[in-house]
Amino acid sequence: MISKKILVINPGSTSTKIAVYYGENSVFLKNIHHEIEDLEKHTSVDKQFKFRKDLIISEITNAGFKISELDLIIARGGLLKPIESGIYEVNDAMIDDLLNSTRYHASNLGALIANEISKTKSELKSYIADPVVVDEMQDIARYSGHPSFERVSIFHALNQKAIARSYALAQGKNYEELNLVVVHMGGGISVGAHKNGKVIDVNQALDGEGPFSPERSGTLPIGDVIKMAFNGKHTQGEMLKMVVGKGGMTAYMGTNDAHKIEIDALSGNKDAEMIYKAMAYQVAKEIGAMATVLQGKVDAIILTGGLAKSDYLNDSIKENVSFISNVVVFAGEDEMKSLAMNGNLLLKGEINNKVYR
Known part of the structure; x- marks a missing residue:
């Protein structure tokens, strides 16, 4: 052929x-x-x-x-x-x-x-x-808390779907018969609840919510954000940069190089250690949230993306979520x-x- x-x-x-x-x-x-x-x-x-x-x-x-x-x-x-x-x-x-x-x-x-x-x-x-x-979000997941702001689905769909299918294939099963929590960790981080082949809930990973990442702030205290936006010291563009581009690790450590921050953390830099563990902590919390969306019936938790190459990060996440389900790692991404x-x-x-x- x-x-x-x-x-x-x-x-x-x-x-x-x-x-x-x-x-x-x-x-x-x-x-x-x-x-x-x-x-x-x-x-x-x-x-x-x-x-x-x-x-x-x-x-x-x-x-x-x-x-x-x-x-x-x-x-x-x-x-x-x-x-x-x-x-x-x-x-x-x-x-x-x-x-x-x-x-x-x-x-x-x-x-x-x-x-x-x-x-x-x-x-x-x-x-x-x-x-x-x-x-593919279920209707109840779209409610934010105010009718002017609907939750929307923007995430690493290509990699999450491909990795989920690869995992299912390795298990001798169809993706459509599994419940999975898939975590893409890269410049942005998205955590999706995959139920029978559909992502029924996921954080808006582009600029809205979820864990902070190497360059995105994720969920922020909204009251403080509003006050800063109207204090006359920042333009709209500057505020948006705080959320995407200059947020997360970049804001705390002055670099989006997660590998460098990890090396610093392992070398005894306490600030680097806290920031790295805080990111892992927030990822774990989001995994827990998506596990509730799946009513605790989680066949596996999958960690993928460029940051999943880090055993340090993976182990920090596993410490908090292994009680939910088996955690498997598909390091890197191949779009x-x-x-x-x-x-x-x-x-x-x-x-x-x-x-x-």
């Missing part, structure tokens, strides 16, 4: 990761770094995706691959309307929403780039899978592999794509 060829695209804030897969196997991987001055020349979304698209085509061509030989293009999804989990073919409605989005995120560029490249070959289609706006996996399932006919409206 001839393996299908898939191009995977994952735009980040200062780089664009691309990969070519032959079936399940990666045969090419490249992280295209973008200089800040180059990005500043292409400030609008339409200029950004065209700039990055040209670089991608150049890289894969130089590596000896041809667009004409591709069977599918799949990209990281962006801040679209809330949608259910799955694979979505890029269409006009999606393109329009991404080009006119009021919230910019590098992931918004993925579908735009994929769509533009797909136009160079007849019958070549482009897709996204499990973007951060996947929304490229996760996207390719979704593309292969589609090409094999094991799942169908959905329509974005």
Whole structure:
């Protein structure tokens, strides 16, 4: 059987990761770094995706691959309307929403780039899978405490779903028959309650709630935040930076390098030790909260993401949550592999794509 060829695209804030897969196997991987001055020349979304698209085509061509030989293009999804989990073919409605989005995120560029490249070959289609706006929350989870503020689902859906399926496969079970608490720990931290294949509750990991992380503040004392916002000393932009970008470990320790902070903690730096353990403590509390959402019926707690490479962090979390269920670690994240996996399932006919409206 001839393996299908898939191009995977994952735009980040200062780089664009691309990969070519032959079936399940990666045969090419490249992280295209973008200089800040180059990005500043292409400030609008339409200029950004065209700039990055040209670089991608150049890289894969130089590596000896041809667009004409591709069977599918799949990209990281962006801040679209809330949608259910799955694979979505890029269409006009999606393109329009991404080009006119009021919230910019590098992931918004993925579908735009994929769509533009797909136009160079007849019958070549482009897709996204499990973007951060996947929304499967149960209705009761949407209540915040005030009707002006509804809780929303924004989290690391791609990695959480892929890891949950991998765990289920290793257990000889279907993802849809398990109850799991999945914790993605990276620049942001999201903790999801997975019940029978759906994430019925999760903290809004982009800028709203949950544990603090290397650069995000998570849940804050809202009264103090409001007072600071109106004391005349900070702009709206500065306040937002306190929440995302300059919050969490960065605010406490002056760096978002969790590995460096861990080394300092292990070397006897008491401040570093307290901050690291405080982050683990908050993650554990969120796991406990999601365990109640699952009514204590938790088949496993899964720790994943870049920070899950730290035994120090994992052990600190396990101390507080092992009584709930078995804790397993899938260190690191592989969004490229996760996207390719979704593309292969589609090409094999094991799942169908959905329509974005």
